[in-house]
Amino acid sequence: MKLLLPIACGILASLAQPTHAQLHPESSVERGGAVMQGCDPSLQVDIEPVLTGPYTYAFFSTIEPGNTMVQDLVWQCYNGSFYEQTGSYCDVVFPGQAEYPVCLTVNAFDLTASMPCSTSVCRLIEALPDTSCENLNADFTIGAINGQTISFLSTTEFTGPVQTLWTFGEEPLTAEPAGTHTFSSPGPHKVCMTVVGPPPVYCNATVCKWLYLGPGDLPCDVVVDQGFVLYQENGLVGVLDTSMTSGMESTVHWDFGDGSTAAGRLAVHRYAMPGTYTLCSTVDVWGPLLSDTCNTLACVPVEAMALVTIPERPEQEPLRAWPVPLTDRLHVVAPWPNATLVLLDTQGRQVAVWTLPGQGEQVVDVGDLRPGAYLLECRSGDELLRRPVIKP
DSSP states (O other): OOSSOOOOOSOOOOTTOOTTOEEEEOOOSOTTEEEEEOSOTTOEEEEEEEEEETTEEEEEEEEEOTTEEEEEEEEEEESSSEEEEESSEEEEEOSSSSEEEEEEEEEEEETTTTEEEEEEEEEEEEOOSSGGGGGOBOOEEEEEEETTEEEEEEOOBOSSOOEEEEEETTSOOEEOSEEEEEOSSSOOEEEEEEEEOOTTTOOEEEEEEEEEOSOSOOOHHHHOBOOEEEEEETTEEEEEEOOBOTTOEEEEEEEOSSSOEEEBSEEEEEOSSOEEEEEEEEEEEESTTOSSOEEEEEEEEEEEOOOOOOOOOOOOOOOEEESSSOOSEEEEEESSTTOEEEEEOTTSOEEEEEEOSSSEEEEEEOTTOOSEEEEEEEEETTEEEEEEEEEO
């Protein structure tokens, strides 16, 4: 289950669909992240992920120094909290299956400019439970059209059988190999397909696309819903664009308010001095549903604090939940007393909420839960743990 849904560039022509029915993959340029090139461009930096265990990755640096002399490497990772680690590689254990930002900053000496410099590369990494899940290639297209009734056909490739689940906008999940739905308006409508593999791993993936049944030239605010997530630890910030663009092509630009800028869906920045800054995101959007390129702007204040010390936190017992796949009763062990359990669907929507009365094993009723893939969150104050769960 992906918290941040898969994004593909371009427009997919569906099978035998008329020109007024357009199916657009969710689209954003530079899905993999962004590069903040502060050094000579001959310095090439990349991140190589290696799955070493369930949701556990080793990240290695790939560096071509070019006209620079590399001095040190700093990793910025997020696994429920944002932190830094130095060295040529970084080991991370993620809370569950989702997309997480990983960034690498290379500090170097620019031999051309004769001055220190740094280049940062960011990537979105989908944490998987097993290497077999890397072979799951989920996709779908239009199979048939009858007026406003559209049938969607899964073209998923996998080594084993999969269960297929569909959502059409705000409609509930339906479990069937081919999804059929009658739409009441031209849209755009968001159509999502989730596929779940067999036990014991239950590999799963979600693909979302936008369906539009009307003429072109829509207002910008119909196809753009701008937003971004801000991760912050003292003077270190990470930004992740979460804008919805109805399948249109787009670019994202960041202004950190201190003279530094970046481009791409994901970026990281460290403020040199403490203070209050205005961090802004600009999204440029274009495509067949628009007559011209349009842009939107969103800004938030950022309070950059001086880094003095980071208090140590005791090791927390991980969130435990069983059985998986679910039955009608879910057993949960939370590491904190009076914690809140939240169950999210594949769109990040809240499905159920429970307040655990104490600490230790608790039992919650999930008998009315529809089949599908979900994310279980355990919250207590600023603390957060996650794990995926499946109901067949």
